[in-house]
Amino acid sequence: MDWARFAQQMAAMARDLLAQDSVNATLERITASATELVEGCDAAGILILHGTRVESLAPTEPLVTDSDTLQQQTGEGPCFDAARSAQGDHVLRIADLTTEHRRWPAYAPRAHALGVGSMMGFLLFTDDEDLGALNLYSRKPGAFTPDSETAGWLLASHAAVAFSAARTHAQMEQAVATRHVIGEAMGIIMGSHRLSEEEAFSVLRRYSQANNIKLRDVALRVCERGALS
Structure with missing residues (x-):
């Protein structure tokens, strides 16, 4: 991992995020950045929990929406766990979804059938009612390394600030x-x-x-x- 180059890319992304003219545009830039900056990431999206209802925002591919819908149907999954985390630095890295049938017996086999090989989920924000997570997907098992996790965490941290600023401006x-x-x-x-x-x-x-x-x-x-x- 070329961290010097990554730092330059993150700085450019941070400026770009603040330049977006709407919340939706900010979210779309966040998820697009995930596929550009995090090694192994094939698709990304933001899952919002409104109580038990799921909202899928800025998906880069239909795979993301399909996974979010599946998690709502089953009431379980890594994105749920990431969004419900009380810690802002919490991350879930799933190296191989085929080994997670015990943790998510309803979700894991069906997600694998959709084409999900490995995943990462990062808490994006919390407030009184809604919870959100930035979720990264790969079609290959073992695609995400410790460096990928660090890069994703840094991206999610910047994204949370930009998302909060965009929501405040919109409000x-x-x-x-x-x-x-x-x-x-x-x-x-x-x-x-x-x-x-x-x-x-x-x-x-x-x-x-x-x-x-x-x-x-x-x-x-x-x-x-x-x-x-």
């Missing part, structure tokens, strides 16, 4: 857009009913609570129709 953009829509809706109500700013906001809030509709969606309805009815 801020959404918050700004929401405030704008609510302000526009309040202006419409104030003009139509000669209400104060506080009274107009109370109208939106009461309608939201009474109808169990998000405040932003209520505001959008006003902006589109000119009224709540």
Whole structure:
């Protein structure tokens, strides 16, 4: 492993990740980087657990989505274990999936039939509800070496920071857009009913609570129709 060259590639990737204009673009760059930078990696993807529901993001090949779907169906697998890990530096390296029938009896034989030979999974992020892992696949058993594991861990560490920054930026953009829509809706109500700013906001809030509709969606309805009815 040429670590000097790898360091240069990682630096370029880190700059590239921060330059992406959306969360999806950031995730796609992360998984593409895994196939480019980690020796033995044929495919990569990000698995998100929403409770017991699986979401497969930025897969580089259908093999990734098929594996994620299989893990949801069986309720087990290495990506689940990596995502559920409480330690940010945790990694699961599966040298040969054919030897893992005891650990994942439902998943392992069916994943091998899909063409998975070996795997690695890295915890990507955690929050109150969702868990995620960066997962690397090879069609060959024994494809991932200790150097591959170190490279994958470094990539996952950079990816976690970039992913968090992209999500924060997206949330801020959404918050700004929401405030704008609510302000526009309040202006419409104030003009139509000669209400104060506080009274107009109370109208939106009461309608939201009474109808169990998000405040932003209520505001959008006003902006589109000119009224709540």
